Amino acid sequence: MVKSPLRNPEQLLKSHRTWEYPLDELIMFFFFFNCLLLLLLSLATLSCFGLASQLPQLPQDELEALREIGEQLGKKDWNFSLNPCANWTTPSTDKYYNNSVNCTCSLDKCHVDTMEPSDTPSYWIVLHINQFVSDIRCSGDDMEKRFLRGQDLAGVLPPSLAKLRYLKTIDLNRNYLSGHIPLEWASTQLEYLGVSVNRLSGQIPGFLGDIVTLKYLCLETNMFSGTVPPELGKLVNLENLILSSNNLTGVLPADLANLTNLIELYSLQPFLLFRISSNNFAGKIPHFIQSWKRLQKLEIQASGFEGPIPSDISVLNNLSELRISDLTGESSKFPPLTNMISLRRLMLRSCNISDLIPKDIADMKNLLALDLSFNKLEGNIPDLRGLGSLELVCLSNNLLTGNIPDWIKDRDYTHQIDLSYNNFSEQSAPSCRDSLNLFRSFSGGKNLELGGCQKDFPCSKDHYSLHINCGGEETRSGNIVYEEDKDEGGPAKFQPKKDNWGFSSSGHFWDGDKIASDYIATNVSILKMNYSELYTTARLSPLSLTYYGRCLADGKYSVKLHFAEIIMRDNESFHSLGRRIFDVYIQDKLELKDFDIAQAASGVDKVVVKEFKTSVKNKTLEIRFHWAGKGTTAVPTRATYGPLISAISVESDFPIPSEGKRKKILIGSLALALVLILIISGIACWKCYFGGKSSTEQGMSYNGLMSMMIADVTLVK
Secondary structure, eight states: OOOOTTOSHHHHHHHHHHTHHHHHHHHHHHHHHHHHHHHHHHHHHHHHHHHHHTOOOOOHHHHHHHHHHHHHHTOOOOOTTSOHHHHOBOOOOSTTOBOBOEEEEOSSOEEEEEOOOOSSBOOSOOSSTTEEETTEEEOOTTSBOOSSBSSOOOSBOOGGGGGOTTOOEEEOOSSOOEEOOOGGGGGOOOSEEEOOSSEEEEEOOGGGGGOTTOSEEEOOSSEEEEOOOGGGGGOTTOOEEEOOSSEEEEOOOGGGGGOTTOOEESOSSSSSOEEOOSSEEOSBOOGGGGGOTTOOEEEEESSSOBSOOOGGGGGOTTOSEEEEEOOBSSOBOOOOOTTOTTOSEEEEESSOBOSBOOGGGGGOTTOOEEEOOSSOOEEOOOOOTTOTTOOEEEOOSSEEOSOOOHHHHTOOTTSEEEOOSOOBOGGGOOOOOTTEEOTTOBTTOOOSSOTTTSOOOOOSSOBOEEEEETTSOOEEETTEEEBOOOOOOOTEEEEEOSSSEEEEEEOOOTTSOOOGGGGEEEOSSOOOSTTGGGTSEEEEOSSEEEEEEESBOSEEEEEEEEEOOOSSOOSSSGGGOOOBOEEEEETTEEEEEEEOHHHHHTSTTOOEEEEEEEEEBTTEEEEEEEOOSOBOSSSSSTTOOSOEEOEEEEEESSOOOOHHHHHHHHHHHHHHHHHHHHHHHHHHHHHHHHOOSOHHHHHHHHHHHHHHHHHHHHHHO
16 A cells, blocks of 8 residues: 555654745735725725715605605604705614615615515615615614504505605505505505505505506505405516405405415515405305415415315415415315425314315425314324424314324424314323323313323312412402412413313414413503402413313302403504404303403403303313404514403302201211112012012113112212
């Protein structure tokens, strides 16, 4: 073997010395090169600040247009003694507030081109807030690019925007604007139009279809009514359309099939959207959605549509997120999703699906979240052990049977799995853990506390009342002590608090990064009502929340539910534009439909108590709060929706027997039972002695009498 000439240490040292001087020269070269770059960057910084301070003025017509826009919006703090392109910026006071004008400037003139929206930082090398100086964007890297967002402006949409001929982007989201979309806007060349979370009303105007440059249109969370105009089908460049949380009716026009550039019919990000949830549309989900081949995200929750989900949806193989919920109509089969191998989040909730869970879901290797709850799914859970990224599985309120599969038992606490309200075999019950909800998951229905969470045992005594301070500390209201309820919730939480009550929490806040502590609300202002300790906290749920009581003596009860809206506001602000709507069931009976706490209490931070009469049988009481997809989801912040309950009070309507009386009743019952046993035994022996019936018939008669007697004794107890 040929030896390397550098293996000898002396040779290595000699080789190092050979390269000593070239290496030093290379280091010196990079040192001077970096110094030069630093000098150039410093000069560019000074130049940008200098240019920013010496920018040309806006043309007079655009300056006058800005004055008119300020008046129409109710914007009173613009300083027209300063150059709008150089000095009209304000620090970001919170995540929704921004006040800046963006200009494109040449050497001798500037034009307003952007009232720019974004919830993300600018990553350009920039030196002044949201300005353009000869194609160099000047902005601090930690500043956010927005314009007139979140300022609670109480004016109207300014018609004078049409006078800014170079305007491409307008963001008036999260204000308090009223009125209609002005006709003058039809002549603009806008690419981005965002007016969500305002008080705009009337019909969506058809002339929006004339702004053919539009790529993004967001009208979410307003009071628009009527039908979607077919003219929107002319927006062939549109990539994002958001119409959620309005009062829209009718059918979606077939002209929307022309929107072949749609990337999302929903999104959490500020781009690529189509969202039409929480409206009152009629008819079925249109088949023309198959035209949106580029669609990546689609949300149709509680929109008023009938099922079934069209089979054409299978051609949308670019979808990464699909959310459909609360369809009306008859039962249907599971839609074909075979081609949707790119799905990361799949929700088909309350869609009247009566079928088996398809095994090809196991082919969705990127799947993170699966919600098939509130359907009529039957059979076994398929083997999804190959979906290593799957973090959330919600299969509650179905008709699933068989054993709970091993792949679910093997998942650790980081995986949230909700199997509540099903018919699994009790022999397959896994051990208890916080992230696995097994409330009423098994056939038979004898027990609520299942698996390892709470073993089957008879009630030690009967209870006649129940008082819970939901989400809060133990507190006293008059002579009543409300028990504490501070345990954190979660997407799949079954929490037996004591031997006589507990709660089950189902659902994930899909629109936000919520953690367990976010399932308990805390008041955002000082509460002035009596016994305010009951209302400073409340328990929340993004879908379904059940409080149960057990070991309650059978009979008639009064149930009082205490509510106070402590998150949404009712001031003249966009924070007041939210609508929390949910349903309430007691003993599986719908008691409150589309309940709105603030509306019922005539304001926020005000108490409303709803009282109901109910019956307890088998010593069990259930109170369930359910969100059916209605109301807003983004006010005051995104992922604000779902049931909220402050306190629960349950009292018997019948006299509570004293301890001594209960003992006498028990002794009397046992004595009566003994006498009955002796009498029945004597009669049976007499018949057996004199004959007249076969021994088998006599045995059956005797056993039947004994069973009836034991049942009577149990009822007396």
